[in-house]
Amino acid sequence: MIRFERVTKRFYNVTALRELTLTIERGELFALVGPNGAGKTTAIRLLCGVLKPTSGRVTVAGMDVARDGVRVKRMIGYLPEEPSLYERMTPRQLLRFFASLYGVRDAEGRIEELLALVGMLDKADVRISTFSKGMRQRISIARALLHDPEILVLDEPTMGLDPLTAKELRDFVSGLRGKKTVLLCTHYLDEAEQLCTRLGILHRGRLVALGRPEELKAELGGAGRDSPTLEEVFAHYTRGSRG
């Protein structure tokens, strides 16, 4: 469903991503982890057509993101790392605008449905500028789900959410397994372990480990020792400096 083919992204003198090659199958729930500055957000942005690769290519369902960007983007629901909302609009206005961009049919009904899902119906007509971080995150989630995309791309989705809301979101994502393709990037390893079918560890722009969480643990564990935790696996692969 999603393929990264030797994708490199350079920003002037920083190489954020080096020759990333990765395939994510339909219905998979894939988690990308790595230290700060590892290149997770860059990889996600490349997939969503927000950035363009310096070399290599990203394809979705066989379509090149660089060439068929508009068609690819219709299939993707993107939750950016930082809320990317128009502060002067109300949630309803904002969702209406994006509904028109995505060509959502029966927009009003769908907006109502999603606002209920994220528990923001009572704030539907209040300006976003008055919202807390968690409330903004909820609106962002509603925006990402608006056009019922086949692929969900979530950049640190539970950041800034209270424990209960975070759990609700995890349960929601977990319920998508098998129905949608999900690429999730997170700093919470237990979250990654609990949700994902496969896991990739990025370090300094390189994919240093890839596999199911149990596999990664087993690989590192070897014979006779206690199975290591995912945290130990992470530490092993990202040894040395951070960032």
Added chain:
Amino acid sequence: MSSLAIARRELLEIAGNRKFMLAFGVQTLLLLLLLPAFGNVFESGNLALPSPTLQGFVPLGVVVESDDCDVLLQVLEANRRLRLYRFSSPPVEELERGVIAGYLLIPESYREGSLTQLEVVLVLGGGVKSSVAQDAVEESVAEASSRIAAQRRRELGLNLESAVSVRREFLRQVVVEGAGGERFSSFFLSYLVPLVLFFPVFMSGGVVLDAIAGERERRTIESLLGAPLSRKSIVSGKFLALWGFVSAEVAVWLLGIGVMGIPVAKPVEAMVLLAGVNALVIALAMALTLYSRSLKEANIALMLLYVPLFVGLIYALSVEFFSPRDFFSYIPFNLISRAVTGEGFSHEVLLQVLLLLGFGTLLCIATAVLLMERDDVVFGSRPGIGRLLSDACEALLGAGFAGGMALALLMSPLVFVTAVLVEVALALLYTGLLGYSAKAVYLTVFSIAVTEELLKLLPLRVALRKQRSWLTARASAAIGAASATGFFIMETLAVGAAVLVVFGIPLTKLLYARATTTLVMHILASSIAALGLYRRKKLGTVLIVLAILLHAVFNLAVVEVVL
């Protein structure tokens, strides 16, 4: 379709922004209050405002039919406010075109030596300066009159209070009657009203900043880029909204002016032209804002755009006001002034100006789209101008042979300007060292050949450095020829402008003469030199020297012919 969605949201954003709406309201209110106030001050042509001490402020035609009018002519020439132009017959056409503010006819019957009451005729154009012209002429005539009277007193003992009188005639009305019977001076109409109509576009900085830099600063750009629309439609959507908003503002102001009974001669034309100007300014502001690193930098960039524009507006209006020339009618500011007064307005000129404005707007929007397509512009670590240009070269050369030819043509302004600077510097150096001698002239001519032949190779050098497979010997020669053609075009335009201004010889004549000689030389020399650069080694050097010699011989031949 998606650009319309963007435009709609942008307009909603502006309408929902209390700051902008308040500013808009206050501006409109001020306008509605101030215009009538000014209108009263400048009403009925009592125009004392333009500084009367300005030298040669009023161009005045003089038609002398009398052969005994020395005193009057002397006095007129001494009047520092007037600039005199002699004509043999009444210059009605010049007056209509606004080249002169009026003309003074000194009839055959006017003889300072006679004892009769003398009369001259002053024909005024009714333009903005006619009242000043009238003032100045009456002042001079009064002085001449008293001198002549004194002379008569001395010679004949006669006591005539005033010997000369002025009869006034108007070609057109000085004062324009408004709808409600109100009267407006043409100064008010041709100067202040256009100034006011340009206000919205000078106030557009805030909305442009908010729409472009604000989007980036608040990171909302990310969700737009993630949405299924091209970056081009983001730019064009925003442009449509900003342009629509500012132009609507202008329309409201024009309407307000109309409601106040101020007569605008060609409101539709004025609106169309203002919309064209708004388009260019907004597109330019958008590109500048996109390229700026931060809101603060964008603010400075926009100030650097708007302040010169504003100064230019006042300057253009004033200069034309002081000394009208045909050339000024192409400046949009002045064209607006003509549309408001209806004086000397031409649809042909309007069309040409609109085409130019449209072309400029497209260029700016294309630049904005190219900038928007770059990740480093949108997400930071902004590239310098050099990097942008180098990337543009790369992109052009990547497009193959045609791109290489385009690069050669596009680089020609740079090549030409550099060549001129180097040549002028060298010429100054030689004449400084050797004095103005034949040696200095020959040396200069030779240096010109060397400078131009080497500089014209610049595009090919760039192309060769990026090494493309399609760059064969033949392609190299063709790029050399393209560079030569571009250089020739620049040179002809520069020489043509100079010749047109100094001698009044039209460009087409010059073009024909040069196309059959200079162009051939340029292309020949540059193709040879290009081959040389491509070959390198010994043969290459020989070819380049050959090209320089060819150029030098040609230049010498021209010098011989001219001198």
